[in-house]
Amino acid sequence: MLPPLFAWIRGYNRADLSADLLAAVIVTIMLIPQSLAYAMLAGLPPETGLYASIVPLLAYACFGSSRVLAIGPVAIVSLMTASAVAPVVEAGLADAPAAALTLAALSGAALIIMGLLRLGFLANFLSRPVISGFITASGLLIAAGQLRHLLGVGGGGDTLPEILASLCARASEIHALTLVMSLAVLGFLWLSRSRLRAWLLCAGLSPALAAACARAAPVLAILGTILAARLLGPGAQGLALTGAIPPGLPVPGLPPFAPALVLALAPAACLISLVGFVESVSVASTLAAKHQQRIEPDQELMGLGAANIAAAFTSGFPVTGGFARSVVNADAGARTQAAGVFAACGLTLATLFLTPLLADLPRATLAATILIAVLSLVDLPALRRVWRYSRGDFAAMLTTILVTLGYGVEPGITTGVALSLFLHLWQTTRPHSAVVGQVPGTEHYRNIERHQVSTCPGVLSLRVDESLWFANARFLEDRVAALTAGRPGLRHVVLMCPAVNRIDSSALASLEEINRRLRAASIRFHLSEVKGPVMDRLKRTAFVDQLSGEVFLSHHEAICQLCPPSLAADQPRLTEGAA
Amino acid sequence: MLPPLFAWIRGYNRADLSADLLAAVIVTIMLIPQSLAYAMLAGLPPETGLYASIVPLLAYACFGSSRVLAIGPVAIVSLMTASAVAPVVEAGLADAPAAALTLAALSGAALIIMGLLRLGFLANFLSRPVISGFITASGLLIAAGQLRHLLGVGGGGDTLPEILASLCARASEIHALTLVMSLAVLGFLWLSRSRLRAWLLCAGLSPALAAACARAAPVLAILGTILAARLLGPGAQGLALTGAIPPGLPVPGLPPFAPALVLALAPAACLISLVGFVESVSVASTLAAKHQQRIEPDQELMGLGAANIAAAFTSGFPVTGGFARSVVNADAGARTQAAGVFAACGLTLATLFLTPLLADLPRATLAATILIAVLSLVDLPALRRVWRYSRGDFAAMLTTILVTLGYGVEPGITTGVALSLFLHLWQTTRPHSAVVGQVPGTEHYRNIERHQVSTCPGVLSLRVDESLWFANARFLEDRVAALTAGRPGLRHVVLMCPAVNRIDSSALASLEEINRRLRAASIRFHLSEVKGPVMDRLKRTAFVDQLSGEVFLSHHEAICQLCPPSLAADQPRLTEGAA
Structure with a gap:
């Protein structure tokens, strides 16, 4: 598996360049507030969000297989980062930014190992009800976690009961000015998301310009609230601000690798890799299908792994392919990963020159940006759809939601996966089987019931x-x-195996046991319609020799031989089965 | 589920009585040395083995469903008991006999809960390669553990490397008299097992008497070595003896239930229940089939649970249905559980009157009895059979053996179960599928390859x-x-589902995605031969309405409609597939 190092460079032309450049400008404008917001969500200094959006984008451009996937911090992985880092910080093993670096390095290593061992299939064990329930619950958790920033109160908590209890306890501390600003920003963002584009179109703007303006709304909210904070004067009347951001680019450095730290973070790193991979692959394959391209899951693992390693060495935190940013990138006309490289350049410029501006950015603005973004992840009606289709899937989904809300992201997803696997295994413990009879006048055999x-x-x-x-x-x-119990006239049992793809050693032992028991009762045991590969394997055992009956190619052949028409003279050969 | 309380009493007659009495005498004679030996194997005082063979037999007779299963201490459960009790004793939570009582109570409770919740199917997750590997490895571990008694040296160890290292370190301490006696007993037992019966038959004894004498050989060995020990005088020249056994019956009492003790023993209790249940059920169903009877797995759970609870309250330790004793019981002509009740009476008499005799029994004799019994459990050629049939099953079996030998019984069986489940799940991640074509002149469709x-x-x-x-x-x-990639002429994809018994929510989402993607490529997506229950469920979703194609009852119908013979005029309708 050779890395597709800048595979897109071959045949790159002027038209690609201008399309990619335009997409990069739009994505850069969108990523600045998002990066800051997700860093805050991960409990890290805001500049790490910008750092995590630069070099990882370049690393993915080298190793990833999707042409339009945009890599960077995303909501759910940021939440998982916050929840993994908190206990480590509490235990005094490292401070939060350092722990996030180690987490990104471990997560990148896990992804690369999965890619090298072609373990991408492991992601299939995250069933859709579990993923969907996990995303909904994470969205609710993130939204609840932003309330304190929107209300200007302190407090914290990792689970919904903790967060709500902490908010209730501090209800008297609500900061009026923060609340007013939050409501204004939320209203503005909500309107710009739902209505602005239509209004601008009505006002006579071109569709492309209208869409670009609508997408720039978060940037406007940021500029507007920075201006408001400056007008309020030093201290900003108690409004919580982002604070000074160190200027300049991240200094590359090794993440800490103390054994205790690595051990404490390893399980969370594995979960973050899996969840990030599933999210990224589902975005990438949706976009690839839309543009008649294909993605290679194992190559994606390498690309995401490289991006996380890059984040770990450049003061970032765990990243993955984001849905919103990738869709915007694709919609804006990105044709190759060059758009990602250009966006990385744009963010570098922002990091170099815009950080002094961002010191006065109210935290409530970032919280409002997050709240609006994650509420689109919450899909509670999905519960009703899944309930109607399958009770087992519903149980897995509801459990994932409740455990995630009540006990946090890691217990939530592991419980969901364990429960869905258990339910699947439980359903497969009873093999579907049916007593069949002949459809009169044909060679077809169907369930007598x-x-x-x-x-x-x-x-x-x-x-x-x-x-x-x-x-x-x-x-x-x-x-x-x-x-066979209580059927003294029975002489033959024929096991019809048209859907049997595998017979493992345990099942072979059961067949031998059935053969032995039937032989003791003077009943012959036959097989019919055994698939080629299954028969090849059975022939390597003593079973076929010990079989008291025969193996028939077709079930009709078996019935013709075991119940020949000549017998019909002596006994009523065919009796009618139940309707 | 009503307990079959002494269900066998109804219709009990004189012939049953004499058959059961005879079987009871034979089983009692066999159980005396076995019970002492397994108590020693479990690391407990010898009398607990006798106690564990009395009341549990009665309890099973009340609640169990097999008519000939003989309950009591068995080799593997005794080994698992030793391995569960050792760390608890080391941690100072309880002494060994008390911990064994708690373990039996917990194991009984686990069995009864499984029976009430009808969780007997859980035992199915112990695949045959895992069970078979576990039994082989346990047999080897037990045999190795007896070597120190046979050589008259000290030492210990729970895993094969530990046991062997401990033996090597003490090679100089070998007690010559013990070794001589061990070899004599081993030789005698081996001969009586393999040859004695044939010799007695040649000597003119009736077959029944010859068999009974051969089975009494361990009792002869015990009597002979007790005599030898007495002849050697007080101290018996350094021969390790069983020592004084408290006379009389066990005093019923509550097992200790300190929370720390319960927590420490609970995982082992669950494993012991599962392993004991699997062993017991496989013995019971083999014997039941031989006598045209049936056993009820969920009822068996209740019977075994009651037996273990009984053991916990009467100074015993975990018990289950034993293979050797049950076969002997059935062979000796036992017809009902009355044989078990009579054997319990016999063992009570033995406990009351024979214990003074047993004080001078050399431990080497018991070790030789165990060694001869467990070597029949070791089935290494099974490895080769399984290898030839299935590499995956072989991997599970070998891993179970190696982990059990190297790390002990609990890690061994849990690793085996986890690995076999993982391998099964891994195999099912790729659904078997085949592109099919029409067998010319028929309505059959087969794999084109x-x-x-x-x-x-x-x-x-x-x-x-x-x-x-x-x-x-x-x-x-x-x-x-x-x-579908690179087939511009393709207009229809028909998914033929004759072996699809279930489509879960995740798979439904995949089908929707396939439908969406094919529609984007102007290809219609059809289904054929969907089973009734699957179709009923699909109709409850929006999928059938969104489907770009149709659902056909038979695949032939689909082909007739999508590729009608009239098209044959315009284009070569049928192309030959690969041979």
């Missing part, structure tokens, strides 16, 4: 509809025992 | 051979994307 079919009294035909493995093998033994 | 079939150029028929769920859904998306 659902179709009008004929059966032969001396022959029991049992169709198995799943691969046989250790968890469902014993149920097959029981099923055969129950079906 | 395995059969000579014809296909229609504008139609892609993909058969899925497994239920679709979250771990394999994304692979289906990828498969369709790969198959």
Whole structure:
């Protein structure tokens, strides 16, 4: 697997350049407030958000496979970072920015190892109900966590009960000016998100200009509130401000690797890698499909891993492919990863020249930006849709939401994954099977409980509809025992295996046991419609030799031989099955 | 679920009585040395082995469903008891007999809870390779652990490396008289097991008497070595003896339930319950099948749970249904659980009157009894059989053996279960699927890579051979994307679902995504041969309405409609697939 190092450079032309440059300008404007806001969400100094959006973008451009994915801090990974870093800081192992660097390095290493070992399939074990429940719950947690900034009170908390209790306890401390400014910014952002574009179009602006202005709204909110804070004078009447941001670019440096720190952060790093990977891949494949491109999941792991390593060495924190920024990038016409490189340049300029301006930025403005962004993640109606379709999936989703809200992000996602796996395994412990009979006049055999079919009294035909493995093998033994008990006239049992793709050692032992027991009761045991690869494997064992009956290619062949029409003279060959 | 309290009493007659009495005598004779030996193996005073064989037998007779299962201490559960109790004793939480009582109570409670919640299916997750590897490794561990008794040296250890290292360190302390006696007993037991019966038959004894004598051999060894020890005089020349056994019956009493003790023993209790249940159920169902009876797994849980609770209250330790004793019981002609009740009476008499005799029993004799019994559990050739059949099962089995030998019984079985589940899940992440074509002249559709079939150029028929769920859904998306890429003439994709028993929410989302992507490429997406229950569920969603194509009852119907013979005039309708 060669890294697609700047694969997009080949054939790069003037048209690509101008498209990418335009997209980069739009993305840069959007990323400045977002980067600051997500750094605050992760509990880190605001400049780390800008740093995390520069070099990781370049690293992904070298190793990633998507052409339009925009890498940087995203809401859920920032929340997970905050929740992973907090206990480490509390235990005195490191300060928050240092712990975030180690976390990014570990997460990058986990992604690269998964990529090298082609373990991308592990992400498949995060089922959609679990992911969707986790995203909804994280959105609610993030929104609740921003309330204190919007109200100008202190407090904290990692879970919904903690956050709400902390807010209630400080309800008397609400800072009126902060609240007024928060409501103004929230109203402005909400209107610009839902209405501004239509108004500007009505006002006669070109669609492209209208869209660009609507997207620039957060920047306007930032500029407006900075201006307001400056007008309020030094101290800004108690408004919480971002404070001085060190000017200049991040100094590259090694993240701390104390063993205790690494051990404490490793589980969270693995979860962050998985969640970040799933989020990034689903964004990337949606966008790729729209543009008739394809992405390579294992290559994506390498790209994301490189981006996180880059973040770890340049004072950032864990990053991944973001939905909003990637969509904006694609919509703005980005054609290659050059757009990402240009956006990185834009953010570098911002870091160099705009930071003095940002010292007076009210924190409430950033909180409002986050709140508006994450509320679009909350999808509670999905609960009702999933409930209607599958009770098991609903249980997994609801559990993920409740545990995430009540106990935090890590217990939430691990409980969700464990529960969905358990439910799946539990459902597979009973193999689907059906007693079948012949549809009269055809060679088709169908479930006697659902179709009008004929059966032969001396022959029991049992169709198995799943691969046989250790968890469902014993149920097959029981099923055969129950079906053959109390049928003295029974001479043959035929197991029809059209849907059996695998028979593992445990299931083979069960088949041997069934064969032994039926033989003791003078009943012959046959198989029919065994798939080629399964038969090849069975032939390597003693089972086929010990089998009291035969293996038939088609079930009809089995019935013709075991219940020949000649018998029809002696006994009523075919009896009608249930309708 | 009503307990089958002495269900066997109804219709009990004289013939049953004499058969059961005879079986009880034979089993009692066999159980005396076995009970003492397994108590020693569990690291407990020898009398606890006798106690554990009395009341638990009665409790099982009340609640269990097997008529011939004999309950009591067994080798593997005794080993697991020793390994669970040792750390608790070391931590000073309780002495060994008290901890064993708590362990039995917890294990009984776990079994009863599993029975009430009908969780017997959990035992299915112990696959046969894991169980078989675990039994082999436990047999080796037990055998190695007996060597120090056979050599008359001290030492200990819970894992094979520890045991061997401890033996090597004490090689100079080997007690010659103990070694001689050990070899004599081993030789005698081995001969009586393999040859004695044949010799007695040659000597003119009746087959029943010959078998009974052969089975009484361990009792002869015990009597012989007690005599030898007495002849050696007080101190028995340094031979390690069993020592004084308190006479009389166990005094019923509550096991200790200190929270720290319960917490420390709970995980081991759960594992012991599961392993004991699997061992017991497999013995019981083998014997039941032989006598055309059936056992109820959930009822078995209640019976075993009651037996363990009984053991906890009468100075015993964890028990389960033993293979050897149950087979002997069945062979000796036991017809009902009355045989168990009579054997309990026999053991009570032994406990009352034979214990003074047993004080002079050399420990080496018990060790030899254990060694001969457990070596029959070791089945290393199974490794080769499993290797030939399935590499994955082999990996699970070998890992279970190595981890059990190297790290002990609990890590061994948990690693085995986790690995076998992981391997199973990993295999199911790629759904079996095949592009199919029409077998000329029939309505059958087969894999184009395995059969000579014809296909229609504008139609892609993909058969899925497994239920679709979250771990394999994304692979289906990828498969369709790969198959449709670069086929500009493609107009229809038909997903043939004859083996799809379930489509979970994640897989439904994947199908929606496939539909969306194909629609964007102007390809219609159809389904065929969807099973009734799956279709019922799909109809509750928006998917069927959004589907760009149709749902066909049979795949042939789909092909007839999408690739009608009339098209054959304009284009070569059927192309030959690969052979």
